[in-house]
Structures are given as structure tokens and as C-alpha cells.
Amino acid sequence: MFTHKRMIKISWEFHAAIENFKRMKNFKISGSSLLGAGLGWWFLGPVGALLGFVMGTLAEGLSDEFTGTQAEGNPRDGFLVSLLVLIAAVMKADGKIVKAELDFVKIYLRRSLGEQKASQALLMLREILKKQIVLAEVCHQIRSHVDYNARIELVHMLFGVANSDGHLPTSELHVIQQIALALGISTPDFQSIQNMYQKNTDSAYKVLEVGKSASVEEVKKAYKKMAIKFHPDKVAHLGEEFQETAKEKFQKVNEAFESIKKERGFN
Numbered sequence: 001m002f003t004h005k006r007m008i009k010i011s012w013e014f015h016a017a018i019e020n021f022k023r024m025k026n027f028k029i030s031g032s033s034l035l036g037a038g039l040g041w042w043f044l045g046p047v048g049a050l051l052g053f054v055m056g057t058l059a060e061g062l063s064d065e066f067t068g069t070q071a072e073g074n075p076r077d078g079f080l081v082s083l084l085v086l087i088a089a090v091m092k093a094d095g096k097i098v099k100a101e102l103d104f105v106k107i108y109l110r111r112s113l114g115e116q117k118a119s120q121a122l123l124m125l126r127e128i129l130k131k132q133i134v135l136a137e138v139c140h141q142i143r144s145h146v147d148y149n150a151r152i153e154l155v156h157m158l159f160g161v162a163n164s165d166g167h168l169p170t171s172e173l174h175v176i177q178q179i180a181l182a183l184g185i186s187t188p189d190f191q192s193i194q195n196m197y198q199k200n201t202d203s204a205y206k207v208l209e210v211g212k213s214a215s216v217e218e219v220k221k222a223y224k225k226m227a228i229k230f231h232p233d234k235v236a237h238l239g240e241e242f243q244e245t246a247k248e249k250f251q252k253v254n255e256a257f258e259s260i261k262k263e264r265g266f267n
Contacts, residue, residue: 040074041145042081046137050085050128076239079150082142084121086154086179087161088128089135093171097129104164112157113241135175139182149234151183153242156193156249163197192226196252201263207256216266223257 042051087105091097105125110118143151155176162172173194180190188209195203205212210222230253232246261267 040078041141042078045141046134047081047085047141050131050133050138051081075146075150075237076242078145079154079238079242080121082146083154083157084125085128085133085138086142086158088125089133089138089179090158090162090172090175091129092133093175094169100165102126105161108157108161108164112245117241135178136182139179143183146183148184150238151185152189152193152230153235153238153246153249154183155180155185155190156196157242157245159193159197160245160248168197189229193249196249196256201259204256204259204263207253208260216264219257219260219264223253226253 042048091101091105102122102125106118106122109121112118113121142154146154158176158179159168162168162176177190192207192209195206202212205214208219208222208226210219214222227250230246230249232243232250235246236243238246
């Protein structure tokens with residue numbers, strides 16, 4: 001049963017969500033726009049507070065469309081907003097934002113989203129970076145609305161951004177660990193993704209979530225299991241943009257298996 005205070009909070013959050021939605025003129029779905037026109041969960045709670053600030057800063061005028069018929073909204077949009085907020089949290093890990101890091105993020109986003117959408121995403125990111133991000137609350141909201149496979153992809157992309165210059169700072173790794181834990185990512189899955197960014201045979205075993213002492217049959221079984229778990233089709237609902245990054249993760253699983261096969265000499 002809702003208390004009076006809780007009902008006031010829900011009413012305020014919904015009002016804020018409507019206002020956020022109205023500010024989306026520059027991000028409506030039309031050709032190459034960044035976000036769709038539907039009202040989703042990301043307009044509420046701590047993520048909504050950040051998004052409202054960004055839209056209020058960047059957008060002009062009011063949208064003449066309102067299609068908030070689905071409470072959850074478009075999964076792709078929720079994933080993208082989550083990604084931008086979490087990228088900002090990782091970038092703020094060491095207390096400073098440098099231009100070189102923003103440039104790396106732009107390259108990464110361009111590869112995932114294309115030129116125009118990447119530019120829009122970067123504008124949003126720059127505004128989010130100005131705000132304080134309460135990571136525990138943000139992750140709790142994301143965990144409640146984003147499915148496990150998509151959350152794994154979020155962590156994978158965070159590693160990609162943090163490691164975009166070939167170096168993963170300890171401060172950023174620590175924040176990604178915090179995020180993964182708060183998102184409910186299992187330890188083996190986190191270690192699998194982390195080791196995709198290291199080039200040695202030990203890492204190959206960790207990518208497949210199997211020990212070095214595993215038999216050939218156990219390695220083959222582990223490979224099949226991970227190939228299914230990290231198959232790009234698992235995130236097909238996020239759209240082609242993010243399915244492409246999922247293919248990279250899937251390729252890392254194949255590379256790990258090939259590395260072990262070469263080391264052990266089996267087919």
C-alpha cells in the first residue's frame with residue numbers, strides 16, 4: 001500500500017517525466033535522431049533526473065508528439081540512456097575529464113552509432129558529466145528495467161570505452177566493478193568480459209569461464225555454453241547498432257577458444 005509521501009513522489013516523478021518528454025524535440029525519432037518519441041522508464045527516478053537536466057539544456061521548444069503508451073518504452077532507448085550515464089560515471093572515476101578521453105569515447109560511439117547519432121550522444125554525455133551521479137541508485141533503476149543480457153552488454157561496452165586507448169586505469173576498472181556488482185552481473189561473467197581485453201592464454205580460459213586444468217571435452221563444452229550465452233541474438237531487441245558490439249564480444253569468445261586449441265593442439 002502506498003503512503004501519502006510515496007504517492008506525492010510518484011506524482012512528482014510522473015510530472016517530471018512528462019516535462020522531460022516535452023523537451024525531446026531535438027531527439028525525436030525521425031531518420032537519424034538519437035532517441036525515440038516514446039515515454040519510457042528512463043524518464044523517472046535518478047536516471048530521469050539526469051536526463052531532464054540534459055534535455056532542458058540541449059532541447060528547444062516542445063515536442064508535438066506524445067506516444068507514452070508503453071511504460072517500459074523502447075528497450076534500445078533505455079539501453080542507450082543507461083550507457084551514456086554509466087560511461088559518464090566511469091569517466092569521472094579519477095575526478096577529472098580530459099579531452100583525449102572524450103575523443104576516444106567519440107570514436108567508440110561513432111563506430112557503434114554512426115556519425116550523426118554519435119555527435120548527439122556526445123552532446124548528451126558532456127551535459128551528464130556536469131552532474132553528480134549517484135551510482136548505486138542509477139544502477140538499481142537500470143537493473144530493474146534492463147534484462148540481464150543487455151546489462152552484460154553494458155559492462156562489455158564500458159570496458160570497450162575505458163580500454164579504448166589500450167590502457168585500463170585502475171580507477172575506472174574499480175568503478176566498472178562497482179557497476180557490474182550493482183547490476184547483478186555474476187562474477188564469472190564479469191571476469192569473462194574483463195579478460196576479453198587481455199591477450200594471454202590464462203585470459204582465454206577465463207573468457208570461457210573454465211579452469212586451465214579443464215579437459216579438452218570440458219573446454220569444448222564451455223565454449224559452446226559461452227557461444228550461446230554471448231550470442232548477438234541475445235540483444236537483438238536493442239537494434240542493429242548494439243548488436244554489432246555484441247558481435248565483437250562473441251568474436252572474443254571464438255578467439256579465446258582458438259587460442260586454447262592452438263596451445264593444446266586439438267581441433
